[in-house]
Amino acid sequence: MATRNDIVRVAAVGDIHVSRSAQPRLQNLFAQVAERADVLVLCGDLCDYGLPEEAHILAKEISNLKIPVVGVLGNHDFESGQTEEVTKILCAAGIQMLDGDAVEIKGIGFAGAKGFAGGFGRGALGPWGEEIIKSFVHEAVNEALKLESALARLRTEQKIAVLHYSPIQATVEREPVEIFPFLGSSRLEDPLMHYPVQYVVHGHAHHGTPEGKTANGIPVYNVAMPLMLEIFPDQPPFRLLEIPVTHPAPSEPAMAANR
Ligand SMILES: [Fe+2]
Numbered sequence: 001m002a003t004r005n006d007i008v009r010v011a012a013v014g015d016i017h018v019s020r021s022a023q024p025r026l027q028n029l030f031a032q033v034a035e036r037a038d039v040l041v042l043c044g045d046l047c048d049y050g051l052p053e054e055a056h057i058l059a060k061e062i063s064n065l066k067i068p069v070v071g072v073l074g075n076h077d078f079e080s081g082q083t084e085e086v087t088k089i090l091c092a093a094g095i096q097m098l099d100g101d102a103v104e105i106k107g108i109g110f111a112g113a114k115g116f117a118g119g120f121g122r123g124a125l126g127p128w129g130e131e132i133i134k135s136f137v138h139e140a141v142n143e144a145l146k147l148e149s150a151l152a153r154l155r156t157e158q159k160i161a162v163l164h165y166s167p168i169q170a171t172v173e174r175e176p177v178e179i180f181p182f183l184g185s186s187r188l189e190d191p192l193m194h195y196p197v198q199y200v201v202h203g204h205a206h207h208g209t210p211e212g213k214t215a216n217g218i219p220v221y222n223v224a225m226p227l228m229l230e231i232f233p234d235q236p237p238f239r240l241l242e243i244p245v246t247h248p249a250p251s252e253p254a255m256a257a258n259r
Protein backbone atom coordinates (compact mmCIF):
# COMPACT_ATOMS: atom_id res chain seq x y z
CA MET A 1 0.00 0.00 0.00
CA ALA A 2 1.30 3.49 -0.86
CA THR A 3 2.14 5.61 2.15
CA ARG A 4 2.85 9.23 2.93
CA ASN A 5 5.22 10.33 5.70
CA ASP A 6 4.54 13.38 7.83
CA ILE A 7 6.01 15.03 10.87
CA VAL A 8 3.28 15.97 13.34
CA ARG A 9 4.34 18.63 15.82
CA VAL A 10 2.81 18.15 19.26
CA ALA A 11 3.05 20.98 21.81
CA ALA A 12 2.66 19.80 25.43
CA VAL A 13 2.23 22.05 28.45
CA GLY A 14 0.70 21.63 31.90
CA ASP A 15 -0.22 23.81 34.84
CA ILE A 16 -1.43 26.84 32.94
CA HIS A 17 -3.60 27.59 36.04
CA VAL A 18 -6.06 29.86 34.27
CA SER A 19 -7.43 32.55 36.58
CA ARG A 20 -9.61 35.62 36.06
CA SER A 21 -6.62 37.70 34.97
CA ALA A 22 -5.09 35.08 32.64
CA GLN A 23 -6.40 36.23 29.28
CA PRO A 24 -3.39 38.21 27.93
CA ARG A 25 -0.97 35.51 29.08
CA LEU A 26 -3.11 32.80 27.44
CA GLN A 27 -3.39 34.68 24.17
CA ASN A 28 0.38 34.97 24.04
CA LEU A 29 0.87 31.27 24.86
CA PHE A 30 -1.64 30.04 22.29
CA ALA A 31 -0.28 32.38 19.61
CA GLN A 32 3.11 30.72 20.06
CA VAL A 33 1.50 27.25 20.01
CA ALA A 34 -0.42 28.05 16.82
CA GLU A 35 2.79 29.14 15.07
CA ARG A 36 4.71 25.99 15.92
CA ALA A 37 2.40 23.02 16.53
CA ASP A 38 -0.23 20.83 14.84
CA VAL A 39 -1.71 19.44 18.09
CA LEU A 40 -1.82 20.85 21.64
CA VAL A 41 -1.71 18.64 24.76
CA LEU A 42 -2.72 20.13 28.13
CA CYS A 43 -1.40 18.20 31.16
CA GLY A 44 -3.82 19.25 33.89
CA ASP A 45 -4.22 22.15 36.34
CA LEU A 46 -5.96 23.94 33.53
CA CYS A 47 -7.93 26.11 35.96
CA ASP A 48 -6.44 27.61 39.11
CA TYR A 49 -9.39 26.91 41.44
CA GLY A 50 -11.40 24.57 39.22
CA LEU A 51 -14.08 27.22 38.68
CA PRO A 52 -16.46 27.27 35.70
CA GLU A 53 -15.64 30.96 35.11
CA GLU A 54 -11.96 30.05 34.73
CA ALA A 55 -12.90 27.23 32.35
CA HIS A 56 -14.90 29.74 30.26
CA ILE A 57 -11.80 31.98 29.93
CA LEU A 58 -9.75 29.01 28.71
CA ALA A 59 -12.58 27.79 26.47
CA LYS A 60 -12.78 31.17 24.73
CA GLU A 61 -9.07 31.17 23.91
CA ILE A 62 -9.13 27.51 22.83
CA SER A 63 -12.00 28.20 20.44
CA ASN A 64 -9.74 30.66 18.61
CA LEU A 65 -6.97 28.08 18.32
CA LYS A 66 -7.41 26.22 15.06
CA ILE A 67 -5.61 23.00 15.99
CA PRO A 68 -6.87 19.90 17.86
CA VAL A 69 -6.47 20.04 21.65
CA VAL A 70 -6.39 17.09 24.01
CA GLY A 71 -6.06 17.23 27.80
CA VAL A 72 -6.43 15.77 31.27
CA LEU A 73 -7.56 17.43 34.48
CA GLY A 74 -5.21 18.16 37.38
CA ASN A 75 -5.76 18.41 41.13
CA HIS A 76 -6.46 22.18 40.92
CA ASP A 77 -9.34 21.46 38.53
CA PHE A 78 -10.95 19.52 41.42
CA GLU A 79 -10.58 22.27 44.04
CA SER A 80 -14.12 23.68 43.79
CA GLY A 81 -15.87 20.31 43.34
CA GLN A 82 -17.17 21.34 39.91
CA THR A 83 -15.20 19.05 37.61
CA GLU A 84 -18.30 17.94 35.73
CA GLU A 85 -19.20 21.51 34.78
CA VAL A 86 -15.55 22.42 34.06
CA THR A 87 -15.15 19.36 31.81
CA LYS A 88 -18.39 20.16 30.00
CA ILE A 89 -17.24 23.74 29.26
CA LEU A 90 -13.83 22.58 28.02
CA CYS A 91 -15.30 19.80 25.85
CA ALA A 92 -17.80 22.25 24.34
CA ALA A 93 -14.81 24.39 23.30
CA GLY A 94 -13.37 21.40 21.45
CA ILE A 95 -10.84 20.04 23.96
CA GLN A 96 -10.86 16.24 24.00
CA MET A 97 -10.65 15.56 27.73
CA LEU A 98 -9.18 12.17 28.61
CA ASP A 99 -10.03 10.36 31.85
CA GLY A 100 -8.98 6.80 31.15
CA ASP A 101 -9.74 7.38 27.47
CA ALA A 102 -7.79 7.15 24.25
CA VAL A 103 -8.07 9.23 21.11
CA GLU A 104 -6.31 9.28 17.75
CA ILE A 105 -5.34 12.63 16.28
CA LYS A 106 -3.41 13.04 13.01
CA GLY A 107 -2.25 9.42 13.23
CA ILE A 108 -0.98 9.65 16.83
CA GLY A 109 -2.67 7.85 19.71
CA PHE A 110 -3.12 9.73 22.98
CA ALA A 111 -3.97 7.87 26.20
CA GLY A 112 -4.75 10.05 29.18
CA ALA A 113 -5.60 10.04 32.86
CA LYS A 114 -4.98 12.49 35.69
CA GLY A 115 -3.00 10.04 37.80
CA PHE A 116 -2.55 10.43 41.54
CA ALA A 117 -0.02 10.66 44.35
CA GLY A 118 1.53 8.02 46.63
CA GLY A 119 5.28 8.10 46.04
CA PHE A 120 7.86 6.17 44.15
CA GLY A 121 9.67 2.85 44.23
CA ARG A 122 10.35 1.40 47.67
CA GLY A 123 8.88 4.52 49.27
CA ALA A 124 5.46 4.09 47.62
CA LEU A 125 2.56 4.03 50.07
CA GLY A 126 0.98 0.58 50.43
CA PRO A 127 -2.69 -0.30 51.11
CA TRP A 128 -2.23 -1.27 54.74
CA GLY A 129 -3.73 -0.16 58.06
CA GLU A 130 -6.38 2.53 58.31
CA GLU A 131 -9.27 2.60 55.87
CA ILE A 132 -8.32 6.11 54.73
CA ILE A 133 -4.81 4.93 53.76
CA LYS A 134 -6.36 2.09 51.78
CA SER A 135 -8.70 4.57 50.03
CA PHE A 136 -5.75 6.82 49.18
CA VAL A 137 -3.81 3.92 47.64
CA HIS A 138 -6.95 2.66 45.93
CA GLU A 139 -7.24 6.02 44.14
CA ALA A 140 -3.67 5.68 42.79
CA VAL A 141 -4.34 2.10 41.65
CA ASN A 142 -7.57 3.21 40.03
CA GLU A 143 -5.84 5.98 38.06
CA ALA A 144 -3.15 3.50 36.93
CA LEU A 145 -5.89 1.14 35.72
CA LYS A 146 -7.52 4.00 33.82
CA LEU A 147 -4.22 4.70 32.08
CA GLU A 148 -3.79 1.00 31.33
CA SER A 149 -7.22 0.59 29.77
CA ALA A 150 -6.65 3.73 27.65
CA LEU A 151 -3.26 2.45 26.47
CA ALA A 152 -4.71 -0.98 25.67
CA ARG A 153 -7.17 0.60 23.25
CA LEU A 154 -4.59 2.39 21.11
CA ARG A 155 -3.77 0.83 17.75
CA THR A 156 -1.53 3.55 16.31
CA GLU A 157 2.19 3.08 15.83
CA GLN A 158 2.95 6.37 17.59
CA LYS A 159 1.53 6.81 21.08
CA ILE A 160 1.75 9.46 23.79
CA ALA A 161 0.65 9.01 27.41
CA VAL A 162 -0.78 12.16 28.99
CA LEU A 163 -0.84 12.58 32.79
CA HIS A 164 -0.94 15.30 35.41
CA TYR A 165 0.96 13.44 38.15
CA SER A 166 4.40 12.00 37.44
CA PRO A 167 4.92 8.26 36.90
CA ILE A 168 8.63 8.47 37.85
CA GLN A 169 10.73 10.14 40.52
CA ALA A 170 13.33 11.58 38.11
CA THR A 171 11.07 14.38 36.84
CA VAL A 172 10.05 15.59 40.32
CA GLU A 173 13.64 15.84 41.54
CA ARG A 174 14.75 19.37 42.51
CA GLU A 175 11.45 19.72 44.40
CA PRO A 176 11.81 19.37 48.19
CA VAL A 177 12.26 15.66 48.89
CA GLU A 178 9.55 15.83 51.58
CA ILE A 179 6.85 16.39 48.95
CA PHE A 180 7.93 13.73 46.41
CA PRO A 181 5.13 11.36 47.53
CA PHE A 182 2.52 14.05 46.66
CA LEU A 183 3.87 14.65 43.16
CA GLY A 184 3.22 11.27 41.58
CA SER A 185 3.13 7.53 41.87
CA SER A 186 5.19 4.69 40.41
CA ARG A 187 1.93 2.80 40.07
CA LEU A 188 1.46 4.94 36.93
CA GLU A 189 4.68 3.51 35.50
CA ASP A 190 3.40 -0.11 35.56
CA PRO A 191 0.99 0.20 32.60
CA LEU A 192 3.77 1.80 30.55
CA MET A 193 5.80 -1.41 30.97
CA HIS A 194 3.03 -3.48 29.37
CA TYR A 195 1.94 -0.91 26.80
CA PRO A 196 5.00 1.15 25.82
CA VAL A 197 4.57 4.56 24.20
CA GLN A 198 6.97 6.95 22.46
CA TYR A 199 6.62 9.69 25.07
CA VAL A 200 5.00 10.43 28.42
CA VAL A 201 4.11 14.02 29.30
CA HIS A 202 2.97 15.24 32.71
CA GLY A 203 2.87 18.35 34.88
CA HIS A 204 2.18 19.06 38.58
CA ALA A 205 5.83 19.32 39.76
CA HIS A 206 6.29 23.05 39.05
CA HIS A 207 9.91 22.99 40.23
CA GLY A 208 10.92 19.49 39.16
CA THR A 209 13.17 18.32 36.34
CA PRO A 210 12.18 18.55 32.66
CA GLU A 211 13.29 15.09 31.51
CA GLY A 212 13.55 11.53 32.79
CA LYS A 213 12.97 7.97 31.61
CA THR A 214 10.78 5.07 32.72
CA ALA A 215 12.46 1.80 33.72
CA ASN A 216 11.95 0.55 30.14
CA GLY A 217 13.51 3.69 28.64
CA ILE A 218 10.47 5.75 27.60
CA PRO A 219 11.26 9.49 27.67
CA VAL A 220 9.16 11.29 30.29
CA TYR A 221 8.78 15.06 30.05
CA ASN A 222 7.62 17.26 32.90
CA VAL A 223 5.94 20.07 30.95
CA ALA A 224 4.61 22.15 33.87
CA MET A 225 4.60 25.70 32.50
CA PRO A 226 6.34 27.27 35.54
CA LEU A 227 9.17 24.75 35.03
CA MET A 228 9.41 25.47 31.29
CA LEU A 229 9.61 29.20 32.04
CA GLU A 230 12.29 28.66 34.66
CA ILE A 231 14.51 26.19 32.78
CA PHE A 232 14.07 27.44 29.21
CA PRO A 233 13.46 31.20 29.67
CA ASP A 234 14.34 31.97 26.04
CA GLN A 235 11.93 29.46 24.53
CA PRO A 236 8.15 29.26 24.29
CA PRO A 237 6.92 27.60 27.53
CA PHE A 238 5.94 24.20 26.12
CA ARG A 239 7.67 21.02 24.97
CA LEU A 240 7.51 20.48 21.22
CA LEU A 241 7.58 16.83 20.13
CA GLU A 242 8.10 16.08 16.45
CA ILE A 243 6.45 12.75 15.70
CA PRO A 244 6.97 10.93 12.39
CA VAL A 245 3.66 9.52 11.21
CA THR A 246 3.01 7.29 8.22
CA HIS A 247 -0.40 7.71 6.59
CA PRO A 248 -1.88 5.62 3.80
CA ALA A 249 -1.63 7.78 0.66
CA PRO A 250 -4.95 8.93 -0.78
CA SER A 251 -6.07 6.42 -3.39
CA GLU A 252 -5.92 7.34 -7.10
CA PRO A 253 -9.15 8.83 -8.40
CA ALA A 254 -11.21 6.12 -10.06
CA MET A 255 -11.08 6.19 -13.90
CA ALA A 256 -14.30 7.33 -15.46
CA ALA A 257 -16.06 4.39 -17.07
CA ASN A 258 -16.14 4.44 -20.93
CA ARG A 259 -19.65 4.76 -22.22
FE1 LIG B 1 0.00 22.96 39.06
Ligand SMILES: [Fe+2]
Nearest residue numbers: 045074075204
Ligand atom coordinates in the same frame (compact mmCIF):
# COMPACT_ATOMS: atom_id res chain seq x y z
FE1 LIG C 1 -1.13 19.94 40.18
